[in-house]
Amino acid sequence: MNCLICKSGTLREATNTYFANLKYGYVIIENVPCLKCDQCGEVIYSASVMEKIDNMLEQMQKITSRIFIVDYANAA
Numbered sequence: 284m285n286c287l288i289c290k291s292g293t294l295r296e297a298t299n300t301y302f303a304n305l306k307y308g309y310v311i312i313e314n315v316p317c318l319k320c321d322q323c324g325e326v327i328y329s330a331s332v333m334e335k336i337d338n339m340l341e342q343m344q345k346i347t348s349r350i351f352i353v354d355y356a357n358a359a
């Protein structure tokens with residue numbers, strides 16, 4: 284599958300660190316499965332991964348800490 288951004292790179296399976304700056308704090312999710320372009324480094328998450336991240340962010344909102352660092356494999 285070719286990269287949608289640079290059109291010349293190839294998307295390969297990889298893992299990425301997802302970072303979000305939300306109103307209740309910062310969230311870092313490590314080892315999130317994604318497709319990464321070997322040319323420009325663009326990262327694309329599948330719909331099912333985005334859904335799991337959304338669920339995780341919702342869960343974290345209920346915790347009072349300001350910074351969250353989780354491993355995708357442990358939290359998904």
Ligand SMILES: [Zn+2]
Pocket residue numbers: 286287288289290291292293320321322323324325
């Ligand atoms: Zn690219």
